[in-house]
Amino acid sequence: MAKVITPRQEDYSRWYTDAIIQSQMADYSPVKGCMVIRPLGYSLWEGIQKELDARFKETGHQNAYFPLFIPESFLRKEAEHVAGFAPECAVVTHGGGKELEEALIVRPTSETIIYAMYAKWIRSYRDLPVLINQWANVVRWEMRTRLFLRTTEFLWQEGHTAHATEAEAEEEALKILEIYRRFAEEQMAIPVYTGVKTDSERFAGALRTYCLEALMQDKKALQAGTSHNLGQNFAKAFEVKFQTKDGTWEHVWSTSWGVSTRLVGALVMAHGDDNGVSFPPRLAPIQVVLVPIWKSDEERLRISEAVRLAAEELKGAFRVKADLREEVSPGWKFNEWELKGVPLRLEIGPRDLEKDQFTAVRRMDRRKTPLPRSGLAGGVAALLEEIQAEMLEKGRAFLRDNTRDAREYEEFKRALDESGGFFRAHWCGSADCERLIKEETKATIRCIPLEGNREDGRCLRCGGASRRWVYFARAY
RNA sequence: CGGGGCGUAGCGCAGCCUGGUAGCGCAUCUGCUUUGGGAGCAGAGGGUCGGUGGUUCGAAUCCACUCGCCCCGACCA
Numbered sequence: 143m144a145k146v147i148t149p150r151q152e153d154y155s156r157w158y159t160d161a162i163i164q165s166q167m168a169d170y171s172p173v174k175g176c177m178v179i180r181p182l183g184y185s186l187w188e189g190i191q192k193e194l195d196a197r198f199k200e201t202g203h204q205n206a207y208f209p210l211f212i213p214e215s216f217l218r219k220e221a222e223h224v225a226g227f228a229p230e231c232a233v234v235t236h237g238g239g240k241e242l243e244e245a246l247i248v249r250p251t252s253e254t255i256i257y258a259m260y261a262k263w264i265r266s267y268r269d270l271p272v273l274i275n276q277w278a279n280v281v282r283w284e285m286r287t288r289l290f291l292r293t294t295e296f297l298w299q300e301g302h303t304a305h306a307t308e309a310e311a312e313e314e315a316l317k318i319l320e321i322y323r324r325f326a327e328e329q330m331a332i333p334v335y336t337g338v339k340t341d342s343e344r345f346a347g348a349l350r351t352y353c354l355e356a357l358m359q360d361k362k363a364l365q366a367g368t369s370h371n372l373g374q375n376f377a378k379a380f381e382v383k384f385q386t387k388d389g390t391w392e393h394v395w396s397t398s399w400g401v402s403t404r405l406v407g408a409l410v411m412a413h414g415d416d417n418g419v420s421f422p423p424r425l426a427p428i429q430v431v432l433v434p435i436w437k438s439d440e441e442r443l444r445i446s447e448a449v450r451l452a453a454e455e456l457k458g459a460f461r462v463k464a465d466l467r468e469e470v471s472p473g474w475k476f477n478e479w480e481l482k483g484v485p486l487r488l489e490i491g492p493r494d495l496e497k498d499q500f501t502a503v504r505r506m507d508r509r510k511t512p513l514p515r516s517g518l519a520g521g522v523a524a525l526l527e528e529i530q531a532e533m534l535e536k537g538r539a540f541l542r543d544n545t546r547d548a549r550e551y552e553e554f555k556r557a558l559d560e561s562g563g564f565f566r567a568h569w570c571g572s573a574d575c576e577r578l579i580k581e582e583t584k585a586t587i588r589c590i591p592l593e594g595n596r597e598d599g600r601c602l603r604c605g606g607a608s609r610r611w612v613y614f615a616r617a618y
Numbered sequence: 619c620g621g622g623g624c625g626u627a628g629c630g631c632a633g634c635c636u637g638g639u640a641g642c643g644c645a646u647c648u649g650c651u652u653u654g655g656g657a658g659c660a661g662a663g664g665g666u667c668g669g670u671g672g673u674u675c676g677a678a679u680c681c682a683c684u685c686g687c688c689c690c691g692a693c694c695a
Contacts, residue, residue: 435654473655
């Protein structure tokens, strides 16, 4: 039967779409730019939510929910913020059959409504810090959309915290950045670069924007999460003040931070191959699939029984699926579960039964290992851990191999076209140089590392003095 | 918004140039044989050809308008 997915080398962008549609992670909706997240895609998001939510709570955050609709006037209160978001907002002008007195914005992000509420709730330094997160949908009217990476409506979490001092807010923003970084590596098996955005890439209304940048297989960078130190910008716009110990009034210092369903797209692009998507064991909705192989009725009975017993044994510790369908062949099942990204497959046929074993096959490279039926759970646990670790290691090697130094502009341009990836290059700090590089090469400064990049050099574009290098890349 | 492509059965497509009873593959259903990498044979069901209007004896096919989607660019998580 014909391959259902366009090979990556032929057309990476088609491959991405094919992999998602064919694996049934998502589908296009009747509304342009929107997508339906199907059970496979959604359960990945649930896995992401579960793990991140636990980490947020461990660090003292609580969940809450703020409404979808925001009065238009709220958005206008912070000048930079409104300039940044107004063009991409969906606006509700009618309700209940009548034109509304004040139009309502469908939230593109919730800073404004949240700070309006914080202004009511915060009176004293004793009320601080406020550490709230919400899991929500937001809408941004993007011109060009792509499944999971950029859709008109998407799901995310947005944390919004308020603190008594600038130092506390800064500490919070960095703490979250570190949570994100570790999550990306430990759970998603995607290594990232972290750092701070330049002014031009900063969140509208933030003092500083910290970010995670990952590298996809087509050598383009993907922003995987952001954490903003908002300073007192929103506090001033919304009059969020508190009384200090000395009785003076001060504006709070705040942060906001988020990751979105884009992470699901990152998983696809980081780990998928021409056979479909491929998920790291810790996030895989199904970690182990059991596939029986039989010929005679007698074999069918014995082998399906062995599968049932194994599934029973593994069920407590792993997310397991026993594929006992009789209407499709084993070969069909192999392909289907590979397409859907299951990291480990256990085959059992007459030959395995004879040796009292399962044949384990790793999704990431199809490597086969016999696993004795006794102590199966232990063997499976070890294999899954091994796969998780190797997927991360593979990602690390990929990131390392595709990060280069760029000292000379023409050489940089050539290397961008030839190899892509990240480039460490000196930048004088001028917005003009940054803009010209973007116009001339389509590469942007992905982030300025927080440490380890101090070094005297010459700006890639103008040759002026530079004291630190930054990461450049073409990005999604 | 600019450039390109596509709307014909659930999915993928052919047919359109040169108008004349709507086809192929996959999927689905039934039966038998199969099962260690997408099984075989036989049979069956399924389509107002994106929409509207026009030309014509006759339109999937020609013309006009329109709607939608995908890809590439400018904006962005």
